[in-house]
Amino acid sequence: SRSIRLAVIPGDGIGQEVVAQGLKVLSAVLPQDVKLETREYDLGARRWHATGETLPDAELESLKEHDALLLGAIGDPSVPSGVLERGLLLKLRFAFDHYVNLRPSKLFPNTPTPLAGRPDIDFVVVREGTEGPYTGNGGSLRTGTPAEVATEVSLNTAYGVERVVRDAYERANARPRKKLTLVHKNNVLIYAGHLWKNIFDRVGAEYPDVTTDYLHVDAATIFFVTQPERFDVIVTDNLFGDIITDLAAAVTGGIGLAASGNINPTGAFPSMFEPVHGSAPDIAGTGKADPTATVLSVALLLRHLGYEAQAARVETAVADDLATRNGAARTTDEIGDALVIRVTN
Amino acid sequence: SRSIRLAVIPGDGIGQEVVAQGLKVLSAVLPQDVKLETREYDLGARRWHATGETLPDAELESLKEHDALLLGAIGDPSVPSGVLERGLLLKLRFAFDHYVNLRPSKLFPNTPTPLAGRPDIDFVVVREGTEGPYTGNGGSLRTGTPAEVATEVSLNTAYGVERVVRDAYERANARPRKKLTLVHKNNVLIYAGHLWKNIFDRVGAEYPDVTTDYLHVDAATIFFVTQPERFDVIVTDNLFGDIITDLAAAVTGGIGLAASGNINPTGAFPSMFEPVHGSAPDIAGTGKADPTATVLSVALLLRHLGYEAQAARVETAVADDLATRNGAARTTDEIGDALVIRVTN
Numbered sequence: 052s053r054s055i056r057l058a059v060i061p062g063d064g065i066g067q068e069v070v071a072q073g074l075k076v077l078s079a080v081l082p083q084d085v086k087l088e089t090r091e092y093d094l095g096a097r098r099w100h101a102t103g104e105t106l107p108d109a110e111l112e113s114l115k116e117h118d119a120l121l122l123g124a125i126g127d128p129s130v131p132s133g134v135l136e137r138g139l140l141l142k143l144r145f146a147f148d149h150y151v152n153l154r155p156s157k158l159f160p161n162t163p164t165p166l167a168g169r170p171d172i173d174f175v176v177v178r179e180g181t182e183g184p185y186t187g188n189g190g191s192l193r194t195g196t197p198a199e200v201a202t203e204v205s206l207n208t209a210y211g212v213e214r215v216v217r218d219a220y221e222r223a224n225a226r227p228r229k230k231l232t233l234v235h236k237n238n239v240l241i242y243a244g245h246l247w248k249n250i251f252d253r254v255g256a257e258y259p260d261v262t263t264d265y266l267h268v269d270a271a272t273i274f275f276v277t278q279p280e281r282f283d284v285i286v287t288d289n290l291f292g293d294i295i296t297d298l299a300a301a302v303t304g305g306i307g308l309a310a311s312g313n314i315n316p317t318g319a320f321p322s323m324f325e326p327v328h329g330s331a332p333d334i335a336g337t338g339k340a341d342p343t344a345t346v347l348s349v350a351l352l353l354r355h356l357g358y359e360a361q362a363a364r365v366e367t368a369v370a371d372d373l374a375t376r377n378g379a380a381r382t383t384d385e386i387g388d389a390l391v392i393r394v395t396n
Numbered sequence: 397s398r399s400i401r402l403a404v405i406p407g408d409g410i411g412q413e414v415v416a417q418g419l420k421v422l423s424a425v426l427p428q429d430v431k432l433e434t435r436e437y438d439l440g441a442r443r444w445h446a447t448g449e450t451l452p453d454a455e456l457e458s459l460k461e462h463d464a465l466l467l468g469a470i471g472d473p474s475v476p477s478g479v480l481e482r483g484l485l486l487k488l489r490f491a492f493d494h495y496v497n498l499r500p501s502k503l504f505p506n507t508p509t510p511l512a513g514r515p516d517i518d519f520v521v522v523r524e525g526t527e528g529p530y531t532g533n534g535g536s537l538r539t540g541t542p543a544e545v546a547t548e549v550s551l552n553t554a555y556g557v558e559r560v561v562r563d564a565y566e567r568a569n570a571r572p573r574k575k576l577t578l579v580h581k582n583n584v585l586i587y588a589g590h591l592w593k594n595i596f597d598r599v600g601a602e603y604p605d606v607t608t609d610y611l612h613v614d615a616a617t618i619f620f621v622t623q624p625e626r627f628d629v630i631v632t633d634n635l636f637g638d639i640i641t642d643l644a645a646a647v648t649g650g651i652g653l654a655a656s657g658n659i660n661p662t663g664a665f666p667s668m669f670e671p672v673h674g675s676a677p678d679i680a681g682t683g684k685a686d687p688t689a690t691v692l693s694v695a696l697l698l699r700h701l702g703y704e705a706q707a708a709r710v711e712t713a714v715a716d717d718l719a720t721r722n723g724a725a726r727t728t729d730e731i732g733d734a735l736v737i738r739v740t741n
């Protein structure tokens with residue numbers, strides 16, 4: 052009989068609440084013969100305050116012994132900015148070589164959007180997850196003095212760029228519209244930009260059916276609000292991907308709905324699935340958190356592990372639920388329950 | 397009698413056309429006793445193709461001998477990406493120490509916006525203009541091979557950050573709402589981010605009437621489309637400022653309306669005024685370019701040179717013209733003419 056060994060990191064704020072709903076839906080949708088073994092990890096602000104630890108080596112090793120990770124949210128105002136982000140979330144992405152940070156954006160019918168005219172939005176961003184300005188390569192000199200100099204180095208390698216660009220071409224090639232857009236800023240960041248553009252063009256020659264496009268990141272943000280229907284698959288660097296996927300979430304119903312997968316396509320390490328939103332400490336414990344982004348992240352998890360039918364079922368359940376939302380406020384738990392009923396019927 | 401020595405760089409694509417309208421309006425609005433001396437510089441794609449030059453030293457020296465610069469647009473698909481941007485536009489911003497890149501965003505009544513509900517938008521972005529990832533500090537190793545490594549270094553100094561942050565506080569303090577938001581990404585770019593945040597907090601102590609806020613750049617893009625009315629003055633780094641001001645333009649009528657000033661507040665070098673839009677080679681020569689962004693940049697130029705009443709007059713003319721636009725297409729020239737009539741009446 053089959054099994055899924057799932058590591059669960061609820062994390063901070065609303066993380067616990069939304070992860071609970073994700074797990075409910077996951078258990079409900081899995082075939083009877085699949086054994087779901089979960090192990091919860093106490094990582095995040097509480098742990099840091101108690102022990103000073105963000106992600107001890109022993110825990111990192113133990114996390115490796117899983118088929119996938121489900122993460123709620125990391126971050127709390129009581130912890131200095133950067134400590135948990137770099138020491139836990141980014142540490143996981145880098146240690147497990149999550150070079151494909153997959154972030155689909157779809158505007159479901161009936162879902163509110165700040166855009167007039169409700170454009171047809173259905174694209175996926177393939178954000179590089181292990182390089183760029185996220186490597187932590189930087190420093191400061193004469194810190195805190197009027198003579199301070201602080202640097203941040205964006206590191207980009209042909210190795211790192213080619214593998215994620217290739218993944219994006221594969222995804223574009225498998226979609227009906229077969230269109231791939233590279234987003235960068237190669238008129239200013241000429242070294243990294245030219246590396247990206249050259250590899251994008253070279254790998255593109257192997258995918259003659261894929262239509263390609265290039266946009267500077269500033270121009271891309273314009274099209275996200277004026278013409279989002281032009282996008283199918285987007286590939287971009289770590290920082291640009293961070294920025295544009297929040298904007299993408301905003302125009303497709305908000306970050307309460309935005310799912311993501313931190314994927315290691317080689318299978319060398321477990322992939323990690325998490326909502327794009329943060330820990331939202333202001334609404335933690337109030338039952339106001341929308342667990343939909345986590346549930347959609349569970350769908351990505353299912354697809355990654357080969358449970359395509361179950362993934363589709365979760366996505367249909369969410370689409371149906373969104374279609375019947377009428378503005379009446381439901382609690383985190385109520386939304387989770389409604390989705391459980393839908394996936395089991 | 398007074399005079400303005402203005403250097404004019406029409407540049408590429410629609411640059412020539414929109415600058416012509418800007419100059420028409422400028423001549424029309426200036427008091428009779430002010431002598432306007434313009435000198436045009438042939439810089440951009442044509443020059444580069446003809447001579448290989450982007451901005452020769454002699455021309456840079458000669459540009460210095462002016463009270464201000466008016467620039468149309470730089471860039472052409474026939475020139476490799478980065479050559480004119482780095483060799484001309486950014487060279488000017490850096491050589492003339494334009495550390496305040498001022499970009500106001502206002503949604504005028506009747507102006508189209510992609511946002512439903514037409515929120516109240518009236519903010520100004522103070523984008524740092526001489527540091528960050530724009531310094532050209534980077535390189536590539538084993539270029540073009542599978543072992544290539546490319547870097548981009550973001551350079552940030554207390555000197556550079558403090559002066560622009562101080563300028564932003566001054567601007568916020570002079571506005572009715574007195575609110576200043578710092579946009580950065582200090583949970584990931586911890587060295588540069590902490591430098592910015594520490595200086596932002598320290599200088600803030602000198603401005604007790606200014607309310608402050610901090611947003612990560614990804615979250616800021618969300619608020620630009622869901623709650624833009626929350627912004628009054630924003631201060632941010634060179635790259636984040638580039639990205640969010642294009643988005644800001646998109647939600648306030650498009651880049652056809654977005655003005656900017658590259659300002660050296662000390663007066664050591666002439667400041668440069670330019671529309672935020674690019675050279676739009678696809679519509680160059682068709683008369684379809686909207687010169688409004690250039691005309692609004694002329695208003696910023698007038699204000700910078702102390703002609704406040706004339707600046708206000710140009711802005712009122714644009715606001716009135718926008719209020720009566722009824723979707724009927726007018727040529728570049730017709731819009732310029734209409735604005736000339738308004739500023740002279």
Ligand SMILES: CC(C)[C@H](C(=O)O)[C@@H](O)C(=O)O
Nearest residue numbers: 136140141293327583584614
């Ligand atoms: C919390 C932060 C480090 C993270 C990022 O910048 O990647 C988040 O914004 C995201 O998009 O997952």
Ligand SMILES: CC(C)[C@H](C(=O)O)[C@@H](O)C(=O)O
Nearest residue numbers: 238239269481485486638672
């Ligand atoms: C053309 C380019 C170098 C420039 C920039 O990135 O600053 C432009 O996008 C702008 O915003 O003025």
